[in-house]
Amino acid sequence: MLRIGELRLETEERRNELKMKRKILTTPQKITGHRLFLVILFASLLALALFSVVSAQGTTPTDDEVNRIAKKLYCPVCENVPLDVCPTEACRQWREQIREMLSEGRTEEEIIDYFAVTYGERAAGDPRDKVKAYLIPVVAILLGTAMLVRALQMWKKPKAAEAVTPAREAKPIVPRDEYVTRIEEELKKRS
Amino acid sequence: MIANLGLGILLITFFVTVYSAITASFSNPKIFARLFRGIPTASAQRWANDLEKLDTPQRAASMVESARRAMLLTFPLLTLASGLLIYLLVNEHYEVQFVYEVTSRSMPTYLKVTAWWGGQAGSLLFWSWLMSAFASLVTLRKWDRDREFLPWVIFVSCFTLAFFVGMTAFFENPFRVFYQTPTGVEAYLFQPANSVLFTPEDGQGLNPLLRHPGMIIHPPMLYLGFVSFVIPFAFAIAALVTGRTDDRWIRLTRRWALWAWLFLTFGLVLGGRWAYDVLGWGGYWGWDPVEIAAFMPWLTGTAFLHSVMIQEKRGMLKHWNMLLIILTYDLVIFGTFLTRSGVLSSVHAFAQSAIGPLFFTYIAITLIASVALVIYRWGSLKAETEMHSLLSREALFLFNNLLFMSILVVCFWGVIYPLTSELFTGAKVTVGPAFYERANGPLFAALLFLMGIAPLSAWGHSTLQTLGRAAWKPTVLAILITAALYLFYTQNPYALIGFSLVAFVILITLYEYWRGARARQKSHSENIFTALWNLTGRDRRRYGGYIVHLSITLMAIGILGIELFQMETQGTLEINQSASIGGYDVVYQDIARFIGPDGREVTRAVVGIYQNGQYLGELYPRIDYYWDAQQSMTIPGQRATMKDDLYILLVNWEPASATGATFKIYVNPLVNWLWMGSLLFLLGIVIAAWPDKDPERVAVRSGKPVREVSAAD
């Protein structure tokens, strides 16, 4: 465990490191030239103290703020389980990472992008490339609609030609309350 | 050895199904003869001649009868095999690999029985058993005029059955036994040389997720739904092969399709309920690939149920119905395949195995053969009448089908997109709920809208005028309700659209009832309740359908509630600390850890619930740790009301003690309506599908009156 004095030192050192890290996060391919130390204990201490000292800390993101983003992320270790409810250690670490990034003032979008770039596209629960994800279903649905409309037009055409020929079961249109008449007819037939 | 006996029975069953399928198809050698005629070699022509000589009525009749008897034999055989497996499970025969994998000494007996479908091999046997029960039921019905369908129905059923039984017997055999050989312990079908039986002390135990009561009925329901869709498919193929492509196959299987739909829907709802109670993520549906795999046949099945009505009433859409039932059948197999093959990893894919390629081959063969048949019979499936109005009921049904297919496309794409993305770009992607909700939301809304107006439109003709006359009163009322909701409940536009549609459908459906009952009241001078009762009794299909529609709207209320208004908070509390959410205060009162009856370690928290300062009671969220399976489950504490559910989880990734336990608290508004709706749904389907005591005589389109028989009678 850390003693109080160490904790303060840690925090100062950490602040410097975070400054560096911010640079790195924007270019995740090149994680170089920075040092990070024992933050995990510090972070979990924070997590423990969270609920009681939330107002005192002010800038520390709450579990809810973390979960709001975690909901949209999926850890490759437990596929198809959203990060906010995944119990594995790997996911717990990810949530701490989100907390850390939030406290650095990063936006939701930046965090999701960071995760997608660092851990692969599948970390993002909603495909980031919207065109690729939505193009085919949208085209397919439009195509289906077009086909249906065309089929309906083709079916309607014969009607124009032989306007008088009634369809086998087409009933004459009764202008007034056709429905009630229909029901009555049907009921008469059956009872 | 019981396991050996079981193995023997499985093998015999396999050969019986193969025999039955072959005999049934060869009862009509002309078809094969025609195939051989197509091959321009001397020997093929000779075979064709020989085959044609075999084609005598007596011979055909006796072959069909033989196939039928063989088919009927499969049910007792599979029952026996299943009985043996259950015996092994219950009596702790851990030398049997399957028993070892899914049970343990600490499990109660009823769980040992349900472990039957708790693992790969057993669930395949279970599937086969249900399939054979259904196939036997359908073969036992009176065939009378439909005799020409019989061999092909037997053929399709037995072909399917042979596939599943074969898989069970040769690849995923639940009767494998452990033997100790010089090289180590392994499971074998037959005892190898120089080996001794190996009996482990205890089993691994059933996956804790499957020990929940919901899981006891969820898979059987789903499987029942899956299996009973095979029957309409079998009839469809029979109709295609024999060329009797009128709507007889549809009339014969209407009730089957309805029951199938009932089971499938109920299976899905139960699955949702199970997820809600056990999986511990505060929801009931996560758009998980395997959930979608079960949802897809439901979509095509629902579309099928609607579009067959057009064929019955108007003689249209024959091709489409064939394609829909083929699609449903193959999606059923595809669903089983997805869960079992490990193509997609998912929470549900409990077991990954080598049977994937077999499933794939089977799907490919059946899909290609069925589509080829439809193309072959394309001409004889021509529509008998024409479309007259874009607002007629048949046109609206077509739009309904379009919407269901669109949802299917979205779901299928969502499942397949990660696969294609990985194959073509090398990058794995996750398609989470956001995609499905965004893409399907408008489609569901449109479906609701159609559900409102379609019952008002008439077959053949409808105009805006007639529709408007029937709809204006409910519409006005729905608008008023929406306005009230806007003022007093929510300003969320999606919610308002959703709720206004729900109100629209409910009002129109009730209005329809009322108008029907009024009409009857006038013509029969009954009081309104008798009139309602008789109305429903007289046209159970229509009014059962309306009840189903109502139930769907209730479910929609629940879905809208939880999707749009769910609140959640998470925090670590000390004893006597509290968290508040959505008007509730949750006080952490106590925690205890003890060993449960079946050896699981229970960590149980006691939380007090207050609403606006008023004490409501205690809830007990807990974590169950199963030592045998080394897995933990978070069981929520729930307080359900029609307004909302308070749903409290004790988080299992943080330490839980008196000095600090982390809770995840959800308020799930209106979700109870979903479960209520599903009960009403059950009622609606039962009304619509209940066999007639006094079978009504319905004229088949082809002319002569015929007694309407379906196997459900």
Add this chain to the structure above:
Amino acid sequence: MTETTSPRRAVPLWIQITVWAFLVGLLAIVAMGLSRAQQGTVQPGQRIDDFTLTFYSGYEWDGRSEIKLSDLRGKIVVINFWASWCKPCEQEAAELQQAWTEYEPTGEVVFLGIDYVDTETDARVYLKKFGITFPNGPDLATKISQYFRIKGVPETYFVDKDGVLRYVQVGPFVSIEQIRAQIDPLLK
């Protein structure tokens, strides 16, 4: 048995072709996915494609912040997939480090630790805890692990001087002898 006459109106050829093309395409995609799911890890005897590993600072190789596998041609490369959240990895951490201290002086063997789905903070805690000094870096976008089709961590891949995979260890090493047994024959 009623035999219907031959179809009155057949499906247009182009529609038939479209339908079949669509079906076959769909089945092909599923088949490819299936065959991928059925494959195990990369098998010994296969030449390993080139990949780039970016190192954690302080864990570089030869002072370089990133390296390609092809840069190490002529050396035996031991590729170890691990993660800080992985308990079994801890079992072998000491052995791996010991083996590294034994083989590093020969200059013929390079150990590469590839950190799978991990946060850097936790990774560093782990590396420090076990006193690991061999080159280590994150598996960016899980590209490397995807190429090797790892089924879990830890997994260790022994690549010979020609860049050919010679042995795959799934699960942790229980003793340093196990590691030696794979490297020594490759050293000749």
